[in-house]
Amino acid sequence: MKRNIFFTVILLLVYLTGCQEPDELLPSISRAGINSIVATFPDGTGEFIGTVQEGSNEIIIPIPYFYPVSSDNRVTEEMISKMRVRANLDDNVTVNPPLLYMDLTKENVIFVKDQVGEIHEYIVRGEIRKSSECEIKEFKIPSLGLTGVINEATKTISLVAIGDLEPAIAEVTLSFHATISPDPREQALDYNNEVEFVVTAHDGVTQNVYTVKKEIPEKLPYGIRSGSAKLMFAKKLKADIGITVDHLTGGLAVAGDYIVLNTRGENSIYLDAKTGEKIGEIDLGSVKGNLTNFYNTADKAGNILICNLAPNDGAFKVWKLSDVSGSPELLIEWDGGVAVGRKISVQGDINGNAIITAPILSNGQQFARWTISDGNLSSQTPEIITMSGLAKGWTTNCDIVYTSGSDVNSDYFVASYSDNTFAWVDGTTNQVKQMLESISVNYIQNAVDFIEFNNAQYATVNWVNSFTWGAADMVWLLDVTTSSNFTGNLETGTCPAVVWETTRDTYGAKAVTPVVPNANGTGDVALKVSEDGFYLYLYFMFTNGYVVGYQFDCIDM
Template sequence: MKTLYMKILFTVSIIAVLLGCEKPDYITPNDQTDILKVYASVEDEPAKETFSSRIVGDTIFLDVDYYYPINSDNEVDLSKLLLYAQIPQNAKITPALRGFTDLSSPIKVKITGGGGSDKEYIIKANKRGNTDVLSAKLEFDDINGDVVESTAIIIGNDLNFSVVPGTIMRNPRVTYSLNRHAQGSFVNGSTVNLDQPLTFTVTSVGNAKKDYTMKVVEAKKLPRGIREGSAKVMFAKRMKGDLGITTENLASGLALSGKYLVVNIAGQRSIYLDALTGQKVGDVDLSISGVLHNNNVTSDDAGNILVCNYSWGGGDVFKVYKKSSVSGALEPFISAPLFNSFGEKISVAGDITKDAIITSPLVGIGESNWFARWQVKNGVVVSQDPEVVNLSPSYKWNWSNADVIHTSSTDIAASYYVTGYSTNRLAKINGSTNGLLEQNTALDLNFISNSVDYMEFNNAKFVTYNYVNSQPWGSADQVFLLNAESPLVGNPSTGSSLGLIWSPAAGLYGAAAAGGSYNSSGKGDVIMGVSENGYYMYLYFMFTNGYVVGVQFDCVDL
C-alpha cells in the first residue's frame, strides 16, 4: 500500500514539473502608426471639435476660421490652439499635445506604434475666412405676376433650386445669406439667368474663395395627393366687367381644352380664355342645330370639347357634337330621340378618342331620378340610343338641377357621383346596383347644387361640386373640393365636412360680388384638369352673372 502511494505521488510531481515548464502566451503590441483624426479648439471651448482637418498622405491640413465665432470680430490666434489627435491603441505621439499648440507655422509630429514603428506627419493650419453659403432663395414672377419662391437645397458646392418643369420664370432673382465677413460674386437680390448653371463665388478674408454652382433642378413630387396649403387662385374674372359677357343668365358651362378654358354662352358665340391667366383670347363658335343649340359644354381628359343641345323630349333629338380644340371643326357624335328633356348638363369620364362614359340627367320635370348614359369604346359610341339609368330610390332632383359623373372611363359598374337640387347633397352611387353608397349633409335648400366633377391626380382621387345662389338675397356661390377617398360626412358649406380640401368664402365669386344681376337661371359649373407635366391640378368654376375662377393646386415635395 505504501509503495502504491509513493508511485502516485511521484507521477503527480512529474506532471506538475512538466506543466510548470510551459511557456506563457504573449500579446503582440499594435504597431499601427496612422493618425485617425486631428481637430482643434479654442481656449474658451476645450475639447470641442471647433476646427476639423483633412489628412492627405503625411500632411494634415487643419481648417481654421479667420474669426471665431464666425460673425464676430474675434480673430483666431494660431499660437493658442488646443490640438487633439486620435491615434491607434498602444501608439504615442511626440511631442505630446498638452496645453496650447502654436500652429502659426507648420509643425511635425511623430506617431510611434506599440511595436516600435514610427511615422511622421506635418500639421499645417489654413486660416481663412468662412465661405459657406448659409441659405439661398430663388424668387421669380409667374405668368400671373405672383411671386414664386424656391429655397436652395445645398449639397456640397451645389445650390439647387427646385422648380416644376416647364415653368416660365419672369425676372428671376436670388437672395443669399453669408457670414458678415464674406462677399458674394453678385449683389444680393440681383436678377440672374438660370437657363444654364451659374457659377457663384464667395470670397472672404485670408484669400478664402469658394465656387458654387447655382442651377434649377426638376422638382420632386409627393408620393400621393396634393401639397397641403398649395391652393392658389390664379384668376377671378367678372363675366361682364372683365370678359365682356353682356347677355345675362346664359353663361352655362365650362370646357378645358389644351391651354384654354371655354366659357359656353347658350345660343350664342362663346369665348375662350387663357387657362392660367384668365385673359380672354377670343371667340369660339359652338353652334349646333337643334332647339337651344350649344346649351352646354364639357370636355374629356384629352381636351376634346363636347357640345350638347337641349332636347324637349317626346321624340325631340338630343345631339352631342365634338370638337378636338377651340379651332377644330364641330363633328356630330351623338344623335338620339329621347322621351323627355335632356341637355341641361353633360359630363364625360375618359377620352372620347379611346374609351369614355358620357352622362346627362333627365330634367325639366318636378322630380326625377333618371339619367342617360353612353359608352365610347375605341373612339366609337357603342350605341346612339343611351342606356337610361334609374336611381330610385337612391337619389332624386327637381327641374333642371342635376349632374352625374362616372369614376371610370370603361366600367359602368364602377361608382359614380351625383348632385342635384333639392336633395342638395353630394352622393356616391354603386354602379352595379345604382344604390346609394354614401352622401353628405344636405346644403341649405334656399340655394342650388347642380354640378359635379371627378379627377384622379398624383395617385389620389378628388371630387368637386357647386352651390349656387339663384336668389337676389342670401349668400352661397361656393364650390367644394373634397378628397374622394374620405367618407362623405358633414356639411362643407360650414367647413365641417370630412375630407374638405378647399372652398372659397360664401358669396365671394357670385353675381352680387361681381356687380351683376342676380343669377335667376341658377346656372353654374365646375371642371377639373391636370397640367401636362403632372405637377398641377386645376379647379375651374363659374357662377352665371358672377365670376369665372381658376384655382391651382400642386404636388411638389418641398
C-alpha cells in the same frame, strides 16, 4: 304685521328701481368704424380698395398704372377725376357727406361718426401706381418639350429632364409689365447648369431672382400639398371677359391651354387657362342658337362637347370639337322623347375610352349613359340608368360624373336639387352608398367633377345662389379616395373630406356691382391635372358672376 312690513319693502324697491333711467348700450371698444373705401370707374368697371393708413387719417386708394392691368391702356388723372365710391362701414356708423362720386386726383375730406358718437376726419385720395408684381408665372422650353415646375417659395424652377440639353429659347409668362434679365425669350441659353434670372416689376424697384435648374423635384407621396392653393385669376364675366348677355353663360370646358365658356346663342369664348385673359372665339356656325349650344364640357384630353336642350330643340344632340380651332362635328343624335341637355359630363377620352352621362330631367332618378371604346361610340341610343337612394331626386338641376372612363360599374357622383345633397353612388347596384347631409334648400347644387391626382382622388361641387339675398355661391374640393370621410355637412363645415373651399359670396352674381341675380341658378366646375403631374387645376364659374382658376400642387417642399 311682519308680513305687511315685508310687502311694503318689496313695493318700495320696485318703485325705486322702476324710476331709474335705462343704461345706454354702447360697444365696449370705440372704433373708427370705417374699414375701406371702394372706387370704380363711372361705368362700373374696376374695383380699387383703399384702407386707412396706419398712423394717419389718410385713405389712399391705389389705382393701377394700366387698366385692365394686362393691357397697355394707361390710366390718366382725368380718368380718375370722377370715380364712383362706396364705403365699407361697421354697423351703426355713418359717413358725411354721403358718398357717390369723388375726384381722386384731389384730397377729399369725409367725416365718419362711429358707434359711440365720436366723429373722425379722413382724407381720401387716389394714387396711380405702377405694379410691384414680379413673378415668373410660367416657364416653358417648347423645342425640348419641357415645362418648368415653379416653386414660388424658394424662387426655383425645375426642369424635369435626364441627359444633356441643347441651348434653347424659352417661353416665359411674367407678371404684367414686368421685365426679365437675361431674357430667355430672346437668347438661347444652356440649362445644363443653373441659370439665374432677375425679374423686375413695372415700378422699376421690386425684384425677384429665380434659379432655373435641371432636376426632378420630389413629390409628396399622396395628394395635394396643404396650403398650396393659389388663385391664378378671377375674372368678371361681363366687365373683364366682355360677355354682355345676362343669365345664359352656363358651361365651362377645359381644353388644353384654354378655358372655353359657353353662352347660349353666342360663339364660345376661350380664355388663357393660366391668366384668364380672353384669347378668342370659336365660330359655332349652325350649332349656335339659344337652345342649340345650351351647354358645354370637355374630356380629359381637351376634346370639347356641346349639347342642345331636348326636346325643346328637337332630338338630343352632342357635337365634338378637337380643340378651340376646330369646327363642331355631330357625335350623338338621340330622339328619346325625354327632357335632357341642361348638363352633360364626360369621363375619359372620346378618342379612346369614355363614359358620357346626361341626367334625364323631372323623371325620377334616371340618366342616359353612352360609352365609347377605342374611339368608337357603342350606340346612338344610350342605356337608361335608374339609380335609387335619394329622397326626392331632381327636376332641372343635376350633374353626374363617373370615376372611370372605361368601367361602367365604377362608382359615380351626383350633385342635385331638390335633395340638395352630394351623393356617392355604387356603380354596380346604382344605389346611393353614402351621401352628405342636405344643405340649405334655398340654394342649388348642380355641378360636379372628379379626377385622380398624385395617388389620390378628388371631387368638386358647387352651391349656387339664384337670389339677391342670402349667402352661398361656394365651391368645395373634397378628397374622395376613400368614403370614410364622406360624411357631415358642407354648409356647416363638418365634412372631413373637404380639403379646400371658397368663401361665400366671393365669386357669384352678388359679388358683382350692380348685382344681376343668377336667376337660372347656373354655374359649372372643372378639374384638370398638368401634363407633368405636379399641378391640379380647379376652375369654376357662376353665371352673372366670375370665372375663376385655382392651382394646387404636390411638390414636397
